[in-house]
Amino acid sequence: MVRDPRIDIFRGFLILLVVLGHVKNIPIALHHAIYSFHMPAFFILAGYLFNYHKAGGVYDSIVKKFNRLIIPAWVFGLICGLPFLALTLWKFNADAVNNFLTRLYGTLTGYPSWDTTFNCTPLWFLYALFVIEAIAIFCKKLSERVFIATLMGLGIFGVLISYQTDVITPFNVLIGLSCLVYFVFGFFIKKISTSVPKELLFVAPLMYCGIYYFFVIQTKGDVISLADNSFGPANNFVWNMLLSLSGTGVAFVISSLLSKNELLSKGFSWLGVNTIPIIAFDYYVNDIFVKAFAITGISVLHDWWFIFPLKLAILIGIVWCVTRISWLNNIQSGKVPVLNKKRMSEQV
Numbered sequence: 001m002v003r004d005p006r007i008d009i010f011r012g013f014l015i016l017l018v019v020l021g022h023v024k025n026i027p028i029a030l031h032h033a034i035y036s037f038h039m040p041a042f043f044i045l046a047g048y049l050f051n052y053h054k055a056g057g058v059y060d061s062i063v064k065k066f067n068r069l070i071i072p073a074w075v076f077g078l079i080c081g082l083p084f085l086a087l088t089l090w091k092f093n094a095d096a097v098n099n100f101l102t103r104l105y106g107t108l109t110g111y112p113s114w115d116t117t118f119n120c121t122p123l124w125f126l127y128a129l130f131v132i133e134a135i136a137i138f139c140k141k142l143s144e145r146v147f148i149a150t151l152m153g154l155g156i157f158g159v160l161i162s163y164q165t166d167v168i169t170p171f172n173v174l175i176g177l178s179c180l181v182y183f184v185f186g187f188f189i190k191k192i193s194t195s196v197p198k199e200l201l202f203v204a205p206l207m208y209c210g211i212y213y214f215f216v217i218q219t220k221g222d223v224i225s226l227a228d229n230s231f232g233p234a235n236n237f238v239w240n241m242l243l244s245l246s247g248t249g250v251a252f253v254i255s256s257l258l259s260k261n262e263l264l265s266k267g268f269s270w271l272g273v274n275t276i277p278i279i280a281f282d283y284y285v286n287d288i289f290v291k292a293f294a295i296t297g298i299s300v301l302h303d304w305w306f307i308f309p310l311k312l313a314i315l316i317g318i319v320w321c322v323t324r325i326s327w328l329n330n331i332q333s334g335k336v337p338v339l340n341k342k343r344m345s346e347q348v
Contacts, residue, residue, distance in 0.1 A: 009265060010045065010255040012272030014038050015279070018122065019312055022282055024290060026304045032216050036223040036240070037208075037247025039125070043179045044248050046129055047186025050136055052144060058137055065133045068334030073126040075331050076280035077107040081118035109170040112227040114283065122279035124172055124227055131176030132183050148184055155180030159237070162229045175229045185245060204249025211246060215239045274319045276332045285314050 020026065021034040054061075081104065088100040106116035110127030117123075135154065139147050158177030167174065215221045215236075222232035224240050231237050258264045271278070289307050293299070323329045330336050 005265060005269060006252070006255045006259050007045070007049070008269040008272035009258050010252055010272065011042075011275060012268035012270070013251055013255055013258070014041055014045075015271050015275045016268075016312070018279060019282060019315060020308055022122070022286055023304045023308050023311060024286065029217070032223045033212065035225060036212065036216070036243040037245075037251070039226040040179075040182045040224070040244035041248040041251050042125065043129070043132065043182035044186035044189070044244075046132060047183035047188075048190045050133075050183070050187055050190075052140060052147065052187070058140075061137045062134050063337075064334070065130055065137070067337055069126045069130040069133070071336065071338050072276045072332045072334065073110065073123045074108060075328070076276060077118055077120045077123055080120040080280060080284065081107060084118050110172050111168060112172060112175070113168070119283045119287065120280050121227070122282050123276075124175070125279065126276070128172040128176040128179060128226075131171055131173050132180055135176070135180065136183065148188065151180050151187075152184045155182075155184060159231060162231065163234055166228070166230075168229075172229075175226060178229055178231070179226065181241075182244065201249055202253060204246050204253060208243065208246035208250050211239065211242050215243065271316075274323065274332070277319045277322045278315050281315060281318050285311050285318075288314070 017034045017038040021031065021038065081100075084100055084103060088096045102116055103118050105111075106113065107118045107120060107123075110124045111117055112121055112124035114121045136147075136151060139150050142150060154177055158174060158179075159181060161174060162178050169175075216223065221236045221239055222230075223243065224231050232240050255268070258268055289311065293303070322332060327336070
């Protein structure tokens with residue numbers, strides 16, 4: 001089966017929005033425009049790519065996802081922890097040790113908070129995605145209709161819980177549960193994609209702009225923040241779902257247009273293939289600029305315009321270095337098996 005280049009371009013475009021969305025002092029309208037769909041689109045893409053009919057046992061499939069998502073999250077998270085380890089050894093007192101252990105636990109469980117990880121908070125996404133993929137793999141034995149209904153039911157249940165509590169669970173189980181809603185949307189979109197005219201997709205930008213104007217600008221609705229497992233106030237939920245879906249359509253339209261240019265296609269595809277190091281070191285690079293501006297006292301008008309391309313250039317440099325270190329590149333690609341992947345029949 002030929003890999004659709006637009007998928008990597010789509011992922012690359014979304015990771016570009018992640019980098020931009022984390023830049024300090026971006027305009028609030030731009031922040032809301034990004035957050036209204038960029039993380040939901042990642043989960044929608046996961047559902048779109050999920051192969052319900054793919055053969056393979058539950059154990060082997062989950063191990064593959066574990067090696068693809070959790071092992072890279074652990075390795076890059078621990079790399080981010082090296083400065084914290086050095087600082088802890090330098091101070092070496094009870095407070096320093098407790099802070100290090102708190103951040104270690106938060107990093108290894110994907111805690112989505114900047115003060116409880118090794119400054120690698122965006123990796124929370126990999127843990128939540130693993131939970132989603134594991135649930136979907138467990139449910140593959142159900143008939144397709146029951147599969148869709150079960151996952152959507154679990155997703156709605158997760159969303160309802162998210163309105164009742166802000167508790168953070170290890171591996172972001174609750175966030176993953178809630179985001180099953182997006183995963184099912186993606187799975188359903190894949191099912192109907194062949195029967196829907198391609199031209200209809202270009203309605204998405206108009207739909208998104210209209211909803212964004214009336215919901216976000218006019219009524220000042222709160223857009224989602226999936227890291228906080230927040231979908232905005234309950235009466236905003238449907239609006240946010242429509243924003244997420246239409247925004248994802250916009251991203252796909254842009255990806256389709258980018259795929260027509262060879263240079264842009266290669267660049268965005270490269271970003272899409274190497275997303276994990278970018279999200280791992282994104283906060284570190286943010287801090288470089290925050291501290292540099294604080295130390296020098298330099299003030300640049302609309303500094304986000306200045307910071308974003310520099311930040312992106314540094315992250316691209318980091319990714320380039322990662323891809324040149326074979327064992328690290330294999331880890332980010334999920335090519336380093338950690339758990340025993342023997343099938344049960346082979347063990348017998």
